[in-house]
Structure formats: C-alpha cells, structure tokens
Amino acid sequence: MPLDAIPIVAVHGDAPSAQAGLVPGALSGNAPALLREIAEHLRRLLAGAEPAAIDLRAMPLTPADLDWLRERLGSGEVNATLLADGESTIVETACPGVWWVTHRNDRDVVVAEFIEVTFLPELLKAHPEDVQFGLEHLELLISDLS
DSSP states (O other): GGGGGGGOOOOTTTTTHHHOOOTTTOSSSHHHHHHHHHHHHHHHHHHTTEEEEEGGGOOOOOOHHHHHHHHHHHHHHHHEEEEESEEOOOOOOOOTEEEEEEEOTSSSSSEEEEEEESSSSSGGGOOOOHHHHHHHHHHHHTTTTT
C-alpha cells in the first residue's frame, strides 16, 4: 500500500486517548469498567478503607467516554470552586461520596481531572494554618468592637 493511501486522523497529541489510538468521538468500552471500579472504591470507603482517587487523564478514555461517565454519575448537591493558580472545581456526583474534580491552569486549560471517592475531598478541608489566620482575623475584628 502506498503511503499516500494510508488514512491519517489528527488528534491532540498529549491526550491519553490519542496516545492509546482511540477515536475521540467513540466510546472505548473503558467507561463501564471505570464505573465498576468507582463502585468498588465506594464499598471499600464505607467499610473503613482510605479514600481513593482515579486520574482520568492517565486512562485511555475518549471524550465520549468522559461524557458517558459524567452523564451516568449525574450531579449532586455540592459544587465548589477553588481559585489558586487557576480554577479547580469540585463537584459532587449524584452518588454521594463520589466527586468529579477538575483542575485548570491560569489559561483555563484542563491540566488534571480526577474522580475522588471520599467523604470530603482534601481540597475542601481547611488547613490548620488557614484556621489560625481566621482566628487572628476574628480577634482583630473583636478588638475593633471595643
């Protein structure tokens, strides 16, 4: 077969689906397996295991897989946005304990995307240093009342 007869399809070169040779508009079949993995992590969490995180960008998933998964998981009651070196969104799915976490850089490009199986994502917990700052701020406000 001559080289000019070989079909060439351009896909974004650093996307996991491109690296795996997956067609971006088609389901790869990996999303249902991922749904089962999420359920297993949730079972383990309820049994006392540590929280789990699944790096969606490191898996051979197409955009259609991600859409399929997002549709199946649905959306829950909690959405949070963190602004630090770009925007991070933490979205509870319709399955409490399962969170869709997306990190963007300062140019609004997705740089990381995870499914976290946890009671509360670490990003939402206040760090002790921040709580100390909050206490100091409140003490200043109270001292101004006198």
